[in-house]
Amino acid sequence: MLSLKQISKYYSSGGAKTYVLNRVDLDVDQGEFVSIMGPSGSGKSTLLNIIGMLDQPSEGYQYFLNEPVHQLKDKQRSALYKQNIGFVFQAYHLIDELTVYENIETPLLYQDVKSAERKALVADILDRFNIVGKKDLFPEQLSGGQQQLVGIARALISKPKLILADEPTGNLNSKQGEEIMELFKKLNKEDGVTVIQVTHSEKNAQYGSRIINLLDGKIDSSIIL
């Protein structure tokens, strides 16, 4: 599904290069559930952002669904991730001014999906996530777990092939966290969505099919569970 070859990310300061990522090779197949772990500053989030095309590597080759991402123009790149990738954030990042329903609907608006179809898609996912009763509430009226649920629903609404989650349970208590992880597992198993998450938690990492450990911008180990 995606392939990173010799990917590096560095910042130059005063002639010296500070590497965040250093010649990373990574292949992820369709249907995998990958957990990226590592201490603070090891480059986890940067790696995730590069995979999500929100950030660009300084060097290396990147392929996504057989497209050479490193050769694409900005527009093509954003079209590619718009279609295929959903993002889930630690701080949920729901839009405060919008209701649950509208938050979930927003990506569809940006893809020019017709009104009737939008309605059907949002109703469907509200139903699946069991949050129909909450659809007219604003984010601040929800608990953290519920907000993250909405965040995931929003990430899934455009039927992405890949979900990128940056510490999705970081702001949740353990019970809420478990529910979210179960949800990811279910999505992975039943719907065949590929999931890549960054996590600090050994326990959450166990939900996946593979754990990649990063250390100082390099892959330290890759363990298939």
Next chain:
Amino acid sequence: MFKNHLKIAFRSLWRNRAFSAINMFGLILGFTVFIFIAEYVAYEWNANRFHQNFNQLSRLSFLYKTGESNYYLPPGLGPTLKSNVPGIKQVVRIGENVGSGVLSINTGASKNVFREERVSFVDGQFLKVFTFPVLQGNGLLNEPQTMALSKTTAIKYFGNVNAVGKVIQVNNQFGNTDYTVTSVYQDMPQNSDIQADVLLSYKTLESAALRNGNDWADPTGLGSEYSYLYILTNENANLSQISAQATNLWHKLKPDSKNDHVGLQPFQNLHIAPGFSYQFQTYGSLLLLIAFLSVAMLIIVIAWVNYINLSTAQALNRAREVGVRKVLGASRGQLTLQYLTETFVLTTISLGVAMLMVLMLQAAYNSFLEKQLSLAVLNAGWFWLGGATLIISGTLLAGGYVSWVLSSFNPLKTIRSKAFLKVGGLSLRRGLVVFQFVTSIIFIIATIVLYEQLQYMQNQDLGMKVEQRLAVTGPSIINSSQRDNSIAFENEVRQLPFVKQLSASNNIPGQGYNFSTAGITKSNANPGDDKKSYAMLIVDDQFFKTYDINIKYGTGFTLPMLAHGWTKTKKVVLNEAAVRQLGYNDNNAIIGQKIKWNNDFEIVGVVKDYHHLGLHEQIKPMIFLPAVADGFFTLKMETANMSTKMEQIRSLYQKNFPGEPFSYSFLDEVYDKQYKTEYQLGKIFIAAAFTAVLIACMGLLGLAMFAARRRIKEIGIRKILGANVFSLVNLISADFLKLVVVALVVASPIAWYIMHRWLEGFAYRITMQWWMFASAGLMALFIAFATVSIQAIKAAVSNPVKSLRSE
């Protein structure tokens, strides 16, 4: 999508309501001022334009070698022009207010009497050529002793507009004459420069009997110049050619007028001059119009600048939202559209509220301008379109910039933390604040200079006194007993205990002279002396005493000199300027000398120069002529308990001048009226300065809020390290006060130049002082400090633990 944008726009405006309110307040203020001024501009622009022949009308004038111009022409020139100069379709003469007097209607038992000032003699086609709508009758005044009434006048006299065929007796300087009403016309609109309530046919004056001895008014005469001449030309007529032919004709008719030129002033330029050095007089003021227009433009630009400033400052709060939307797949164009929608909503609401404000404040504004303005004024010409285009384009520009800034945020950085965020254009926003303060400071300086000049003019020693002087308008009916009545009235008023002095004169200070003339020289004149002009004023023996004008040499007039009138007595009093212009030495030997003005006139006195008219112009050489005058009676009196005193004067007036309406004015007010334009400018500048400063302060407030928020971490750390509130307030405020100082430096020379040019319009004027600029600067500085320090204090007293944690 648009519905969605609209929804989000309303929600986010509501969510940030404090901010939206400040932002909207600036726009509302800007729009309100703009609409008001647009009304004025539209009104001035539309002056006279209702005439269907607008583009083919011109006013005639004499242009002299001296650069002066004269719009009063001999009426006899009119018909001659029409028959001799090709291209002229019609000539219409207007003897403006020449027929003013008392109109009476016999209603059987009683006689209704009205005093009318705006009674003009006009040619028969007047109502057709100028296309004033005729309500009743045929609109023609071709026959002698015919008249037309305005709608209001007709209703005043007869209760309705059905006045055609009625007979009205007109008692004016031409005696008592009966006129038959042929037409009733719609009231002349306020923005018509031609105004009359009653029109009398010029044909009437062709009869010597109906002129009552006033042969100067003969419509066929070429001697006395008292009539406006308007011509209606053929389409595509060549005005300069007509002007040249008219000039030739005039030279043929009057061989001694070789140096005069007959000028044609197109009707389009009758109200507002097309440029500042326009040779013809206009009814409106280009200066006021330009001042108004620049104020309007500046205020609305300031409002937009404010919008940009506040919105970009607030952008920081929106950054995360922008980031999230981008990650969710929003393109830059979509985001721009969304924020433009927000601008659109904000502008529309502001515009709506501004309209309401205009409706509410219209009456006050109208009384200030003394004009009947309303939103309906804009309903003519290109004003709606122009105004709408201006507002839309400004909004697009301001909103577009803000949207552009917002949509340029890098999503990754905004999502991670605000601390990484740099909102672009900080220097631009500083520049905008400087611009706002430059404008504000210019307005403040202009206001100060203007009021200093007004103060100066009011406090200037005029060389005479106008306070506690009451001017009673003399009778308009001239008959055989006139003189005796006037003398009787004067004597009786003098008996009133509160009247200290009384003088009769044919004109009064602040209002004008009786006439101006050349051809006066000393006995051994130098060549060219006879071209110099003198202002003549007809007064009685008490004039100088009543106005406290100092007599320098000689005696002034005595009672016996009045008795036979100045044409027989042949005595004059000069002012110092006249002495200089005549070429006499300024000493006592001048008394008894003779000046030549066809005959010899003996100089019996010289008075010190005084400002007969306002300080715009130099004191003119004046010559006083003695007569039993009755144009105005000036009473020097205590002005306490005016109403009872006025009653007594009124009863004496009505006893001696039965049937004459009693009207009066206070001399200081008459004199002050000359500065009306300056007072209006002053008020405009005060309002403009106030608005500009207010809006600019809001911009500053936005910037301060932004800065305080941006530097909250720095402030927290400084506090933990031991900084006190005072030093923190200084830290934040200093940045902004620097901007105001920069603005002062930029504004001062601009303001100096503008006001210097303005002051040049006054013969007597102040010189600008450094303190005028300094106090404007201090004022701006103080207001700015007050605005900023509130934000600074708020930031400085906040709990550092809280601010650092939230980072």
